[in-house]
Structure formats: C-alpha cells, structure tokens
Amino acid sequence: MTETTPAPTRLPLLLDRVTKRYGQHTAVDDLDITVGAGERVAVLGRNGAGKSTLLRLALGLSRPTSGHCYLFERPPGDHRARRRVGYVPQASAAPDRLRVREIIRFVRDCKGAAEPVELIERLDLGPLTNSLVGGLSLGQHRRLTLLLAFLGEPELLVLDEPTVSLDGQSRLAVWDLVNEYCAAGGTLLLASHDFREVSALTERVLVLVGGRLRADSEVTQLARTTGVTALEVPRTTDLPLTDVSFVSHQADRTVLITRTPESVVRRLTTVVDGPVVQRRPTVEEVCLALGGGSR
Ligand SMILES: Nc1ncnc2c1ncn2[C@@H]1O[C@H](COP(=O)(O)OP(=O)(O)OP(=O)(O)O)[C@@H](O)[C@H]1O
Numbered sequence: 001m002t003e004t005t006p007a008p009t010r011l012p013l014l015l016d017r018v019t020k021r022y023g024q025h026t027a028v029d030d031l032d033i034t035v036g037a038g039e040r041v042a043v044l045g046r047n048g049a050g051k052s053t054l055l056r057l058a059l060g061l062s063r064p065t066s067g068h069c070y071l072f073e074r075p076p077g078d079h080r081a082r083r084r085v086g087y088v089p090q091a092s093a094a095p096d097r098l099r100v101r102e103i104i105r106f107v108r109d110c111k112g113a114a115e116p117v118e119l120i121e122r123l124d125l126g127p128l129t130n131s132l133v134g135g136l137s138l139g140q141h142r143r144l145t146l147l148l149a150f151l152g153e154p155e156l157l158v159l160d161e162p163t164v165s166l167d168g169q170s171r172l173a174v175w176d177l178v179n180e181y182c183a184a185g186g187t188l189l190l191a192s193h194d195f196r197e198v199s200a201l202t203e204r205v206l207v208l209v210g211g212r213l214r215a216d217s218e219v220t221q222l223a224r225t226t227g228v229t230a231l232e233v234p235r236t237t238d239l240p241l242t243d244v245s246f247v248s249h250q251a252d253r254t255v256l257i258t259r260t261p262e263s264v265v266r267r268l269t270t271v272v273d274g275p276v277v278q279r280r281p282t283v284e285e286v287c288l289a290l291g292g293g294s295r
Pocket of ligand 1 (some may be wrong): 022025026027045046047048049050052054152196
C-alpha cells in the first residue's frame with residue numbers, strides 16, 4: 001500500500017458557539033463564524049463590542065468560556081497552526097531594549113524567513129534599523145509590528161486596528177501591502193473603526209453588538225441582508241424620527257438610516273421641502289443602524 005501525504009488543512013478559522021465571559025460580563029456571546037481560505041473579513045463594532053476578544057480567542061491567546069475555536073482545523077494554541085498566522089495586536093509587546101534590526105532578525109529566524117529587504121523599504125524602516133524599539137514613535141512602532149506580522153509568508157493575517165497612529169502615506173503603503181497579500185491568496189481578518197480601511201481591504205463584514213454577531217455578510221449584500229436603507233433630504237433639523245435608527249445632519253443634507261423606509265418616507269414628505277432620495281447605505285450606516293458604531 002502506498003502512503004499518501006494528507007492534503008494540507010485549509011480552513012483558516014472556525015468558531016463554534018464561542019462565548020467568553022469575564023466575571024459577570026459577557027465579552028463575546030455564542031459566536032458561530034467560519035473564515036475560508038482567501039477571504040477578506042472585517043470585524044466591526046463599537047468600543048467594547050468584543051472585536052479584540054474575538055481575534056484573541058481565534059489565535060488561542062484567550063480561552064473560550066464555552067464553545068470551540070479552530071485555527072487551520074487545529075486547536076489555536078497548536079504551534080503548527082500558529083506558525084501559519086501573522087498577527088498585529090492592538091498593543092504590541094516588542095521588548096523596548098532590543099534594536100529594530102535585532103527584533104527583525106529574531107522573528108525572522110523563528111519563522112525561517114529571508115531578510116525582508118523589500119518590506120523594510122516599503123514600511124520605511126531602513127533609517128530605524130539601529131534604533132531601540134523603546135525609542136520608536138507610535139507610528140514607527142506600528143510599522144515594525146506590521147513588518148513582523150508579514151514575515152514567514154503567513155496564510156492568515158490577523159490585524160487589530162493596524163493603521164491606528166500611522167500617517168497618511170504609511171497607511172496607504174500598508175493598504176497596498178495587505179491588498180497584494182490578499183491578491184496572492186492570503187486570508188485576512190481585520191478589526192477596524194476606519195471605514196475607508198474596511199472598504200479598501202475587505203469584502204465581507206461581521207458586525208458585533210455587545211458581543212453578539214448582528215450581521216455576517218458580503219459587503220455588496222449587506223444592505224439586503226440587514227434590510228437597512230438610507231434616506232437623504234435637504235438639511236432639516238426638525239424631522240419626525242419614528243422608526244429612524246440614526247440621523248446625521250450634514251452641511252447641505254440630512255441623512256436618515258432606517259429599516260422601514262416606506263413609513264418613514266411617508267412621514268418625511270409631509271414636512272420636508274424637497275425630494276426624499278432613497279439609496280443603498282454605506283457599511284458605516286448599516287453599522288450605525290444595527291448599533292455597531294461608529295461616528
Ligand atoms: N482581560 C479582560 N478582563 C476583563 N474584561 C475584559 C478583558 N478583555 C476585554 N474585556 C471586556 O470585554 C469587552 C470586549 O472588549 P474588547 O477589547 O474585545 O472590545 P473591542 O471591540 O476590541 O473594543 P475597542 O474598539 O475599544 O478596541 C469589553 O467590555 C472589555 O472591557
């Protein structure tokens with residue numbers, strides 16, 4: 001009998017009825033989530049909604065109170081699964097007393113990676129390789145953490161607010177790198193409050209509200225699956241707001257987000273001087289309607 005090599009396991013992430021409690025507080029509640037190879041998934045929600053907790057559970061950095069997590073079809077603490085992941089945590093713990101080139105060399109050796117000459121250049125870390133990690137600015141530190149996550153050709157990239165504190169140029173450089181990574185087949189799980197980042201990098205969104213999954217949808221299907229609609233009227237401050245989830249007054253118009261557009265339009269037409277325009281809501285507007293932030 002010939003021995004066959006088992007096919008490499010490909011399902012990057014599976015959460016099966018996962019709940020995490022801290023004392024009386026439920027941080028994430030009964031989550032069922034599957035992330036397939038090559039998917040680009042954003043985790044959205046207000047402060048404290050459970051995004052970082054979800055990411056940490058998925059990576060085995062926190063243990064569920066109940067339910068099960070699988071990383072590449074293994075327990076997430078298994079080193080064979082962990083080595084296939086690049087992670088940018090919200091707060092990086094790189095040792096302050098190492099120099100940038102030393103920490104790069106250390107992580108590179110651990111992951112068996114080549115010298116990341118191009119990454120160093122694209123993340124503009126060349127002039128900093130002799131600097132102490134403890135002396136880096138917030139944005140420089142973030143760029144170093146991103147570089148370390150990309151080392152070793154990860155199959156899954158888990159990014160927790162990766163571009164917070166980056167200047168505009170650095171943010172675009174990171175978005176380019178992440179998009180190239182995804183175009184080459186990489187899988188992305190991104191927690192972010194930046195809706196431009198979400199639309200630049202991801203195709204599917206998970207919306208957490210108070211630790212519960214309120215939406216899990218392709219971006220293009222989000223309005224349909226959640227039943228949320230945006231209405232625009234000329235700027236008016238005194239409007240009937242029954243059945244309106246969120247209202248935003250802008251320079252020249254007022255935007256109302258609702259799940260029952262027909263009745264809201266009927267009420268608006270009696271008080272608004274001008275057309276009521278119905279349109280597809282943005283991802284941010286859907287989040288606002290569901291209670292998942294932001295603004
Ligand atoms: N180690 C911990 N001990 C106690 N409570 C915790 C702990 N970690 C998280 N929590 C609580 O769990 C909830 C979810 O926190 P989490 O950090 O996952 O939120 P988040 O969505 O990432 O928020 P943010 O957008 O502010 O980063 C919060 O109420 C938080 O206070």
